[in-house]
Amino acid sequence: MSVPTALLNDGNQIPVIAFGTGSKLKYKDVTAVVEQALEAGFSHIDTAAHYANEQFVGRALRESGLARADVCVTGKYGGRDDDVQGAIRTTLRKLGLTHLDLYLVHHPSLIVNDDVEGLWGRMVEIRTAGLAKSIGVSNFTLELLQRVVKTGMLPAVNQIQLHPYNYASWKEVLEFSAKHGIVTEAYGSLAPITTYPGGPVDPVLSTIARRIGGTPGQVIFKWVHAKGFVVVTTTERRTRLDEYLAVVHLPDLTKDEIDAIDRAGALGPPSSALVRVRELVRTEGARRAALGTMVVLSVVLFLHQLGCLAL
Template identity: 50%
Template sequence: MVSTITLNDGSKIPIIAFGTWTAGHGQIVTDRVEQALDTGFDHIDTAQSYGNEEETGKAIRESGLKRTQIYVTTKFSGRKDVETSIKDSLKYLGLEYVDLYLVHHPRLANGDIPGLWKKMEKIKADGLAKSIGVSNFGLEDLKILYEHAKVLPVVNQIYFNPYSYKQQLDAHAFGISHGIVTEAYSALDPITRRPGGPVDRPLAVISRRHNVTPEQVLLAWVRQKHAVAVTYSSKKERLEGYLDSLELELLPDEIAALDYAGAKKWWLSTSTIAKRVVPVLAMSALGLGVSYYTGNDIRLSA
């Protein structure tokens, strides 16, 4: 079993997850989730809005693993009310409960974060989710929630990597001081979507020093920020490398170098901008803004 972090409700969450956001749809999703489980991942992260909960559930059932051996996260994405949404998700996943249920974005509260959170607390009380949390919440959102919550969120899943760290630091620090674990999605963006920037050089130096891949360095950076990484690959050897990153310990000066480089402003290449704009336009067609998937106040340039 992968190493875990103990959450504020006493449950334990694996510190690295396989996410299905970019896995697609159909049998390919089932195949890739099965591959991740076979490789050793025991935390699967999906969402109502990804449209592949059913395929994910099929992979879980076909894995042969006991329910208690797999940690499953899904998210309320606002298509229906909270109670109907969780029941739909459980039906698609073929599960009686999920380990973690998240509010996908604060905008889903329609200005009433306390009201929405009260409904999330009922989901937990009814046993439909073992733990509840949030995603894409900024500092002010967290403060409002903290002031009114009877049950604290266990995590805040946000866009988190060296390029967003400076902008997310307040929310991350608030989480640390109040027992809310940060989950990092798009942790590998400096390699996959934003190559050519200031982080490239320290990433290369650190990788050579430890004889590891840049991906492993970034995942170690996330872990040493006391955060959970949500990542993805279609290649088994890369998934194995991601799990191997759990053995890597970066030096304080290496973490500082990545932080410093990530805080620098720079312009994205045309090809990288195109890769980011296309999905944003697609989301806009569905009535969703950029920050729906990139977090609060995260700009295209760091």
């Protein structure tokens, strides 16, 4: 299954959907799940030193039999000693590769003594040395991105947690990235389904899903792609892998549909208290759920009136 690519500001390209080995896969032997992702048709694998599973990603890559040129591999710097070159060489050894397609600073917390420019300079050095074809950042704020850009060497990517409920909060960063050709990679985009079910985005996703013949999750990924962003996602289920890859073949969202998702997302996710009530309702039988909901709601409202709980 062919996956389109996104053009980076350094002339390189990366597939617009990546299989991530973080989240619930951190610290685990991911050999089988990465092999499964590659068999399903994923050609972009995203890993990181912090995930402590690079050696298993490397094993999966070797056992896949795929040519190096057929797989885009993203890694992330996770050291705190400023030895970027040492860190990427360790990653390459574990992966069994001679270079990465993309290497990112994993998090701003890795910046020692607020020396953004110094750390970025070391990132540039590993690209010059041919250890990474492209370099970028992850979880960077507007102020940090601005400082990196001022060095004269643009990051190719900023990977951030992005979904309809937090999209507005990233507006300035996204606009700045677009201005400088910095591709946004979005992870955690399925949060409206996995973390905040029952929110105002849900009915919008369902309506659009019926129109395009897809699932709510596919609609979110279509929304991410419509914004010009790259999806980073993960799953251990083959059916989900097929579902995610099929996104590129579904009809595009209309402007009205994209705007509807934006508006619903701007309303924010349901409160954690209401989410807990909904989860209780789902796990109880119909009769017990009705009674339980009345009791829980009464308690929630009572605590709210006492000022002990914010809704």
